[in-house]
Amino acid sequence: MTNANDASSVQYLFTFRCPDRLGILSKVSGLLFEQGAFVTESFHYGDPQTGTFFARIVFNDQLLKFSIDHLNDALTELASDLDMSFAIRRADYRPKVLIAVSRYDHCLNLLLTKWRAGALKVDIVGVVSNHDDCRGLVQWYGIPFHHLPVTPATKAEQEAKILELFDEKRAELLVLARYMQILSDGMSRRLAGRAINIHHSFLPGFKGARPYHQAHERGVKVIGATAHYVTEDLDEGPIIAQEVKPIDHAYTAENMVLVGQDTEAVALASAVRLFSEGRIFLNGNRTVIL
Structure with a gap:
């Protein structure tokens, strides 16, 4: 069985924001599961004053079924449905x-x-x-x-x-x-x-x-x-x-x-x-x- 924490795997940082509504986490986590993204860290917040939902998720690519570009395309399609802006980068990226x-x-x-x-x-x-x-x-x-x-x-x-x-x-x-x-x-x-x-x-x-x-x-x-x-x-x-x-x-x-x-x-x-x-x-x- 493949170990999701294998040292050869790459960690990615996925951040997004969108108007807050019911089911955001369900849709996002469901897509990540379907793609084989192994989540290792997740934080989110819905601001009741601005009605905006924010999330920061770190996932491991060891069990990805397709390429990271394929995942990005799938998230782009979901983003259209949720009116979501997002970014994916390697977690070890240095600005x-x-x-x-x-x-x-x-x-x-x-x-x-x-x-x-x-x-x-x-x-x-x-x-x-x-x-x-x-x-x-x-x-x-x-x-x-x-x-x-x-x-x-x-x-x-x-x-x-x-x-x-x-x-x-x-x-x-x-x-x-x-x-x-x-x-x-x-x-x-x-x-x-x-x-x-x-x-x-x-x-x-x-x-x-x-x-x-x-x-x-x-x-x-x-x-x-x-x-x-x-x-x-x-x-x-x-x-x-x-x-x-x-x-x-x-x-x-x-x-x-x-x-x-x-x-x-x-x-x-x-x-x-x-x-x-x-x-x-x-x-x-x-x-x-x-």
Whole structure:
């Protein structure tokens, strides 16, 4: 008898979304069974507010009766019936990621460390920066570094170069790892659903310069960070991941900055990992994480 968990088999990731209705899982699981797809992992969620159904399924091809292309054709036919959008890829697929950074390197450093250790399963195709400070760090990891300085007069030209690089490298995600430039509305629209940013979670309470010092003066007791998709509305895109750490009266403003950097780095790395594993589904101005 063939072992469905044979080491020679290939795992595939199948994700889909469709209007919620009775019988979706029955039809999908029935088709997978008929095709011989051995399901090893399955998560789903039906949102009662938006009436949308989301699912993430991992299956093994060891018992497939036909090719993966044949299964894809069968799912395409079912998708027409369910008004479903879906994607199938190998579970070990590594999305191509372009990182943008300015001078602060704490988020970039954690991303590179996790990538080198194999904990972040992406292909980092390059790092772009409007400053030259992080060149040595990036090149030590053997990753191409692109210095693209920017001024208000050259912003459109510089963004065009970033987009050109994004397309040239066939990147699927732009990660703003403390990139201290506001993307234009046009660039935000161009990269909708394909750009992730990080910011401290004091917003909207403490805006502008020295937010940690402002928060210290108010005696805050929790420090956090938010990773979210980039939209035209500054720092208001769908939230992907958040990190918080409690503090107390003994923390100085400088201590708070260090804690804040930790939460920012961890939250951003978590968001990139969720993206790489195909776990993020956009749901209006929110996300579903499966």
